[in-house]
Amino acid sequence: MKFLKITNNEKKEWLIPLEKMKMALCLYQPSSCKGKTLKAFLPFVLKIPVLRNIILKIFDFQIVDYQLDNNLLECISKNLKIQSFKYSIFKGTPGKHQKTTIQIYDNNNILAYCKISEDINVFELFRHEEKVLKYLEKCKIYNVPRCLYCGIVGNYYVFIQSTEKTLKSFSSNKLDSNKIQFIRNMCNKTSKEMCGDKSEYYYMLQSFQNDIEVLKNYDILKEYVSFLKDLILRIEERVENINIFCVYHGDFTPWNIFEENGKIFLFDFEYASFEYPAYLDIFHFFTQDCIYSKRYEYDEIYTRYLSFLKPILMSEKLFSNIDEAYIMYLLSVCQLYINREKNNMDDEIQRHIKIRLDLMKEIDKNYKI
Secondary structure, eight states: OOOEEETTTTEEEEEEESHHHHHHHHGOOOOOOHHHHHHHHHHTTTSHEEEEEEHHEEEEETTEEEOOOOOHHHHHHHHHHOOOOOOEEEEOOOOTTTTTEEEESSSSEEEEEEEESOOOOHHHHHHHHHHHHHHHHHHTOSSSSEEEEEEEEEEEEEEEOOOOOTTTTTTOOOOOHHHHHHHHHHHHOEEEEGGGGSSHHHHHHHHHHGGGGGGGSSSTTTTGGHHHHHHHHOOOOOTTTOOEEEEEESSSOOOGEEETTTTTOOOTTTTTTEEOOOTHHHHHHHHHHHIIIIIIOOHHHHIIIIIIIIHHHHHTTTSSOOHHHHHHHHHHHHHHOOOHHHGGGGHHHHHHHHHHHHHHHHHHHOOOO
């Protein structure tokens, strides 16, 4: 089967079949204007031999042969109860928890998504996501996937989930009222009363205290060790006084969301937690978009926070202390990256962690926690 192999500057790779390309490209979610324009025109220009050759040469794309493992194809067919289907493939974001995502579709509909890996640690994430999705279903949280299969197929760990995505679905970098309302609803429906020092968030802070020493191995990060130790102790005291916690998605971003008919659909709950302070996902959406889409440095993010995000959150009245909540979020995401990568942080990961640490220092300096 012939596929178009797309590779971007971040070494992410997609395999898109040349037939029914428009449906297949629903898996390709570029954040740049260049990528979005390319996605819109590819199905048309590749039909013209002269233009196809130009596109292949300019973007260094390739036409390759590819076939999924037969056992995997049989597993998909069995769990979706279908005889035949098409698929496009995203090889995953390079990193420790890299996994392959497969979009499964027919001539008219996207049927499901399948994630695969040969890494047992990624399988643990799949099993955790299965647990989260079952809990959300129990809490009557809709517009999220259902787990259709989580198990082992040959050499692969496999996770298959349902989807409501269609050709009309789209993603947006805009933090609007629909997205905030989705997070508000998810937090309200999953909220539980408990002692702050028994929450997952509090345990995360304690784990972070143990991970901080790793930063001494990196020249651009070692100066933050004492700042973080002091900050975590102060935040721990705050968390001890919180008694309401709820589900936190952990990666609420434009690339894990799609929209259709005014509704928000959220997926990829691998990094979700059950007991976090409410509404922190809103900060994640804002910050990830600033870093990865807008390519902002920390001072630009802080300026944008003051002029855009903070006024919105003040009007929504979600937080008693917005600056404190933002720092709680930033500690969480830094702990995730540092714990996950530890002694294997490349220059790009170090730079992104530094942006978040500088942002924390700026917020802390202007409003002492």
